[in-house]
Amino acid sequence: MSNVFKALSDPTRRRVLELLRQKSMTAGELAEHFEFSKPTMSAHFAVLKVAGLVEAEKQGKQVIYRLKMSVLEDALFGFAKTFGLSVQPEKETKS
Amino acid sequence: MSNVFKALSDPTRRRVLELLRQKSMTAGELAEHFEFSKPTMSAHFAVLKVAGLVEAEKQGKQVIYRLKMSVLEDALFGFAKTFGLSVQPEKETKS
């Protein structure tokens, strides 16, 4: 739980999660969206991985990162429940 | 937003919020629930205050802390929305 909130406490990492929500991406592809050095971004990815919020799959020389939505959901849910709040998938909006 | 998640990333502070959810309390009353020194607890309160999650009211020599539930709710909501999740007050359970 602490690891999840720690991970979410940095805006860069929150943005990474948002990007991954759109689609899974390689480390390099993700890094292109930011001005930080690649090693710095790699460290951010590691924090997200420790928190369980993303998973990494090596494909050739690249590493594909995927958002683990259920972990994010469960973490928010578990915390929110303590405060009498519920977290649920939003109702669909018409496209 | 970062300040809120930063505040929530520490288990002691999360516990403080839970306690305040039951009822508002003075700094000393809160501190009794923990083994840390009072200055350490005071620092935790300050972090929560900066995040806007609690408010402090001085009453005589004591300081009463109150949970600002709406701030917590809005922060979770704002974040969750980005990921297609909704946060709402839970349905009442029968007492």
Place this chain on the structure above:
DNA sequence: TAGATTATTAGCTAATTAACTAATTGTTGT
């Protein structure tokens, strides 16, 4: 006014964080 009480501030330490550059690892293509 002096003492007791409540809480915070000051000042310290050890550990962690977020950033960088340089070096390394692992994989692909020639």
Place this chain on the structure above:
DNA sequence: ACAACAATTAGTTAATTAGCTAATAATCTA
């Protein structure tokens, strides 16, 4: 085998964090 590429690790730095004790501030009460 070697060069190029993708990503991470190593090593450094400055800033922040979470804990402590001691000191201070503010308020009450005898």
